[in-house]
Amino acid sequence: MDGSQRTLLITLTGRDRPGVTSRLFSTLAGFPVTVADVEQVVIRGRLVLGVLLECPQNADIGQVWSAAEKVAADLDMDIEVSTGRDKTSPRRRGRLHVTVLGSPLRPGAMAGIAGRIAAGGANIDRIDRLASYPVTCIELQVSGADPVALRAELTAEAAQQQVDVAVQRSGLYRRAKRLIVMDVDSTLIQGEVIELLAEHAGCLPEVAKVTEAAMRGELDFEGSLRERVALLAGLDAAAIDEVRRKVQLASGARTLVRTLKRLDYKFAIVSGGFTQVTDGLVEELGIDYSAANTLEIVNGKLTGRVVGEVIDRAGKARALQEFARRAGIPISQTVAIGDGANDLDMLQAAGLGIAYNAKPVVRQAADAAVNVPYLDTILFLLGISREEVEAADAEDPPAAG
Incomplete structure (x- = not known):
């Protein structure tokens, strides 16, 4: 026998x-x-x-x-x-989840991704669809691959095919993510608060130019922040209230937060922006932790300075670590989401770092990149399908507004 x-x-x-x-x-x-x-x-x-x-x-x-x-x-x-x-044999080692996002998702993209997986000697064990809108999301379970090498190969293929691809270890490692830490400007919300304030102060072109350079990593963030805030000196504090009313959440932001809170995730925001705006987001969305800079206001006018320590690139990473400590969650079970160079330390410190419509330097450094304007597509990277989200909303309809 x-x-x-x-x-x-x-x-x-x-x-x-x-x-x-x-x-x-x-x-x-x-x-x-x-x-x-x-x-x-x-x-x-x-x-x-x-x-x-x-x-x-x-x-x-x-x-x-x-x-x-x-x-x-x-x-x-x-x-x-x-x-x-x-003959009975154990499953192949190196099991990974490969998540593909396309809008649209074309056969050539799937051919290229499957070809790279095969060329690396790995095998596709299972394929599932997680969503058909607002993007098509397909998840492949892959065995026998080195995650670092496969991520590099698929990142290159994704760029050629104009799709997004994420590679993650499967099993408990993936399911254990329990703290989401998110940037605010151009991530949780559309646009940059400081540019909205600069528009009121009549210095938008100067501020926007510095902001863009800082997000690309060409300028020191703290120095660039102080330079931009100084241009706001003398602005009436009432402008902050007007800006707060103009702030628009990113498409899918409410769905993302609502769904993860249902799953007992903790949710945090950390911003190089200002508490005068982020405090309202905390209250509106039921966010657990937050950290941001504070504009100094004297006699109803902005002084052109910030109060206290600046939340810069290193400060965002420290905030993530502090939020994890307060929540009693290991760093390996955290997810960080951001778009600018000042998010890099935070993305690299987290268990999973996601670049969201980010600058090239950030996309290259992150574990995964999402380049579609729908924040709730991040749910798919966590293995949550569109059907599951809709079923939860049907049982417990979200509040209007």
């Missing part, structure tokens, strides 16, 4: 309706076989059901085969049956 096990692989395909799976297994229950594996998927109303059976030496495989074919005939479905001898 070579220790191998006789196997029978049954694949049923056809129109999906209730009772197909039950009917097949009820028939198989009359034979001395065991179930080794089952896969089932429904695509546009068409069912594909695969069942791998282990058959002892005394089992009549021919009878099992015939019985399965009769089930298929009765159900007016197609069937394919194959036999073999499989």
Whole structure:
């Protein structure tokens, strides 16, 4: 005896309706076989059901085969049956989740990604769809790959194909993420608060130029912040209230926060912007922790200075560590999201760093990049499907507003 096990692989395909799976297994229950594996998927109303059976030496495989074919005939479905001898072996190591986001997602992109996976000697074990809108999101479970090497290969392919790809270790490591720490300006909200204030102060071109250079990493953030704030000196503090009313959340922001809070995630924001705006976001969205700079106001006017220590690149990373400590969550279970160079330390310190519509230097350094204008697509990187989000909203409708 070579220790191998006789196997029978049954694949049923056809129109999906209730009772197909039950009917097949009820028939198989009359034979001395065991179930080794089952896969089932429904695509546009068409069912594909695969069942791998282990058959002892005394089992009549021919009878099992015939019985399965009769089930298929009765159900007016197609069937394919194959036999073999499989030696029991452990699953391949290096299991990863590869998440692909496309708008649209074209066959060439999937071909390129699958080709890179195969070229690296890895195998695609399973493919699932997590969303069909606002982007198409497909998740591949891959085994036998080195995560660093595969991430580099797929990042290059994603750039060519104009899609987003994330590579993460599977299992408990991925499921354990429990603290989200997010940048605010141009991430949680649309635009930059300091530029909205500069518009009121009549110095928008000067401020916008410095902001852009700072986000690309060309200027020291603290120095650039103080330079921009100084241009606001003398601005009436009432302008802050007007800016606060103009602030718009990024598309999908409410869905992202609402869904993760339902899953008992802690949510934090950390900003190089100002508490005079972020405090309102904390209250509006039910955010657990926050850190930002504070504009100095004297006699109802901005002085052109900030109060206290500046939240800069290093300060954002320290804030992430402090939020994790307060929440009792290991750094490995944190997710950081940002777009500018001042987010780099935070993204690299987190368990998962996501560049959101970010500058090139940030995309290159992050674990994953999202380049579509829908913040809730980050849910897909955490393995949460659009269908699950909608089902939760149907059971507990979100508040209006």
